[in-house]
Amino acid sequence: MIQMEILNMAGNRLKRKYMVNRIWEKRFWISCFFIIFLFILVIFQVMVELGRFEKKETKSSTVINIQKQKKPLLKEQSNSRLRHFKDNYPIMLWWSPLTGENGRLGQCGTDTCFFTINRTYLQDPMTKAILFYGTDFNIDSLPLPRKSSHEWALFHEESPKNNYKLFHEPAITLFNHTATFSRHSHMPLTSQYLEGLQALKSTDYLVSVEKKNVLRKRLSPLAYVQSDCDPPSDRDTYVQELMKYIAVDSYGECLHNKDLPQQVNNPSFMDDSQFHHILGQYKFILAFENAVCEDYITEKLWRPLKLGAVPVYFGAPNVEDWLPSNKSAIIGPSTKLWNADSAHLNCPAPEVF
Numbered sequence: 001m002i003q004m005e006i007l008n009m010a011g012n013r014l015k016r017k018y019m020v021n022r023i024w025e026k027r028f029w030i031s032c033f034f035i036i037f038l039f040i041l042v043i044f045q046v047m048v049e050l051g052r053f054e055k056k057e058t059k060s061s062t063v064i065n066i067q068k069q070k071k072p073l074l075k076e077q078s079n080s081r082l083r084h085f086k087d088n089y090p091i092m093l094w095w096s097p098l099t100g101e102n103g104r105l106g107q108c109g110t111d112t113c114f115f116t117i118n119r120t121y122l123q124d125p126m127t128k129a130i131l132f133y134g135t136d137f138n139i140d141s142l143p144l145p146r147k148s149s150h151e152w153a154l155f156h157e158e159s160p161k162n163n164y165k166l167f168h169e170p171a172i173t174l175f176n177h178t179a180t181f182s183r184h185s186h187m188p189l190t191s192q193y194l195e196g197l198q199a200l201k202s203t204d205y206l207v208s209v210e211k212k213n214v215l216r217k218r219l220s221p222l223a224y225v226q227s228d229c230d231p232p233s234d235r236d237t238y239v240q241e242l243m244k245y246i247a248v249d250s251y252g253e254c255l256h257n258k259d260l261p262q263q264v265n266n267p268s269f270m271d272d273s274q275f276h277h278i279l280g281q282y283k284f285i286l287a288f289e290n291a292v293c294e295d296y297i298t299e300k301l302w303r304p305l306k307l308g309a310v311p312v313y314f315g316a317p318n319v320e321d322w323l324p325s326n327k328s329a330i331i332g333p334s335t336k337l338w339n340a341d342s343a344h345l346n347c348p349a350p351e352v353f
């Protein structure tokens with residue numbers, strides 16, 4: 001009996017112990033559950049906070065990242081932030097409101113500068129440079145008197161015909177830094193109309209000479225496409241004379257004698273690939289610049305080369321310096337006649353800008 005009792009008791013004790021263990025086990029799991037729950041909650045909270053922080057961060061850091069988000073951000077910028085920028089960075093003041101930006105940080109060489117179109121910064125001691133865009137440059141509204149600490153910079157990627165006053169020595173020498181088509185400018189833009197070597201090597205629009213010979217039955221040997229009919233170079237007078245001796249298909253508004261297919265006849269047809277296929281059928285394409293200036297070379301020269309046609313060129317007297325080979329183009333005889341002196345008629349002082 002005692003043995004039984006002992007066994008019973010032992011059994012009960014074991015049972016109780018087992019029960020106690022079970023209770024502890026349950027508690028353990030419940031605690032675990034709570035700990036995990038809490039852990040997840042904390043992580044969630046941290047993520048939410050990080051998200052908010054990141055949004056704030058991008059707000060301030062994207063100001064530095066110029067290209068991606070321009071205007072919306074600028075509107076959000078408080079005046080105090082702008083004040084902070086302009087007090088801590090050299091100010092580059094766009095006198096021509098080219099960028100339309102009231103204030104942003106941007107790269108200037110290896111430094112960071114504050115770029116603005118807000119003219120009230122003219123008197124600011126942190127203002128280091130005044131930037132001008134050639135087309136908007138007006139000699140009657142310059143920031144005068146000029147401070148000796150202010151450097152002036154000119155950006156003019158267009159033809160000299162766009163702003164004649166600029167290309168006279170007294171005007172162009174106002175600038176400490178220039179970026180124009182001229183190789184003599186501080187940052188030459190001479191080859192700005194050529195995307196790259198690949199564009200010249202591409203055979204996308206190339207038509208074989210055999211095919212071109214067949215096409216000659218319905219196409220003239222020469223194509224001309226111009227819609228600016230009264231430029232300083234007076235190119236149309238030349239083309240009109242040329243037309244007396246050789247057939248020219250003229251698709252543009254100037255000396256127009258051939259229509260484009262309806263589907264190509266839109267304002268941006270010059271960039272239309274269908275139009276490029278049409279031009280690519282020609283052996284020769286007239287490439288006449290609107291102004292005759294050393295180094296002033298535009299897409300008029302590059303387009304025929306890209307399409308596999310030979311440009312008949314009139315423009316920069318020194319174009320040969322920029323051609324892949326002396327056989328890449330037929331240089332119009334009058335280009336040769338415009339020697340360095342007469343080129344001054346269109347570009348008065350090429351050696352100084």
Ligand SMILES: *[C@@H]1O[C@H](CO)[C@@H](O)[C@H](O)[C@H]1NC(C)=O
Nearest residue numbers: 079082102117118119120121
């Ligand atoms: C230009 O900057 C001044 C501070 O120098 C500021 O008071 C003014 O509102 C700014 N102008 C514009 C159009 O943001």
Ligand SMILES: *[C@@H]1O[C@H](CO)[C@@H](O)[C@H](O)[C@H]1NC(C)=O
Nearest residue numbers: 148150151152173174175176
């Ligand atoms: C910038 O150009 C002006 C006018 O030619 C000149 O007086 C000034 O010294 C130049 N500034 C610098 C830093 O070269």
Ligand SMILES: *[C@@H]1O[C@H](CO)[C@@H](O)[C@H](O)[C@H]1NC(C)=O
Nearest residue numbers: 318320321323324325326327
């Ligand atoms: C191309 O022509 C220019 C000017 O006539 C000449 O100076 C140059 O030597 C020529 N280049 C080649 C490779 O023939």
